[in-house]
Amino acid sequence: MADPAKTLTARHVNGVYWRGLQAQIRAITEYPADFWVMASSGAMWNFLQFAFLSVLFATVPDVAGWTYHEMLLLSGLLTVSVGSTALLCDGVWSTGQMVLKGDIDYRITRPAPVVVQIATTHIGMQGFGEVTFGLVMIGYAWVGGGFGLAALPIALLALVCACVLECALMTIFCAVNFWIKGPMSNFAFMFVDLQSNAMRMPLALFPVAVKAVTYFVIPVAFVNFVPVAVLTGQIGPWWLIGTPLASAAALFGAVGVYRLGLRSYDSSGH
Helix, strand or coil, X not given: CCCHHHHHHHHHHHHHHHHHHHHHHHHHHCCHHHHHHHHHHHHHHHHHHHHHHHHHCCCCCCECCECHHHHHHXXXXXXXXXXXXXXXXXXXXXXXXXXHHCXXXXXXXXXXXXXXXXXXXXXXCHHHHHHHHHHHHHHHHHHHCCCCHHHHHHHHHHHHHHHHHHHHHHHHHHHHXXXXXXXXXXXXXXXXXHHHHHCCCCHHHCCHHHHHHHHHHCCHHHCCHHHHHHHCCCCCHHHHHXXXXXXXXXXXXXXXXXXXXXXXXXXXXX
C-alpha cells in the first residue's frame, strides 16, 4: 500500500504546479493580441523549417538515407519537445536572475519544491505555435510516410519521453547559474544551439565525437533521433529502451542538480 504522506505530497506538488500554470495562462489571456503574435511567431519559425525541407527534397531524393517524410518526423518531434519546454517549464530560464536578486528567498519558505515554483513563473507563448505546428508536421509525415496504427504506441511514448527529457535537460543547464552567477543562462543557450544545429539532421552527417556527446553526455539523440530511427527501421527496436531511461535519468538529474544549487544559494549581495 502506498504511503499516504507521500501520496499527499505528490498530489500537493502536482496541484501547486498546475495552479501555477493556470495563473500564467489567465495572465496571458488578458492580452490576446500579444498571445496571437507570439504564438504565430513560434509557428512561423517552424514553417520556415518545413519550407526548407520541402525545397531541399525537391532537388535530392534523400539525406544520408533519410527521406522527406522521415526528416519531417525528425523535425516535428523536436519542435514539439522544444515547444513543450516553453509551455511547461519556461520559468527555469529566470533562475540566474532570481539568484542574483535574491528572489528565491521567499520561495524556499513556501511548502512546495522551489524548482516547481520557478518553472511556473512564466509561459513562453511561442510554445503554443511550436507545439501546434510540430504536431501538424508529425501528422503530415506520418500519413505521407505510410506509418500504420501499429506504430502509434511508439510515437506516443516518444512524444511523452521527448517532452520530459527536453524539460529536464533545460532545467539542468539553467541550474548552472547557481554556481556561475549571471542573469543569462548561457549554458542553456548553448544547449539550444546544439539541438538547432545538430538534431534536425541525421546524425550520420556528423563526426563520431558529436554522436558520442548526443548519445551519452547530453542525450538529446533520445529526444527525436532514436525514436524516429526506430520507427523507420534504421536502428533496432531495442534502442527504444534508451528513451524512457534517458528521460528518467534526466528528470532525477534535474531535481538533484537543483537541490545542490539551492544548498549553495546564499541570497543576494554575496
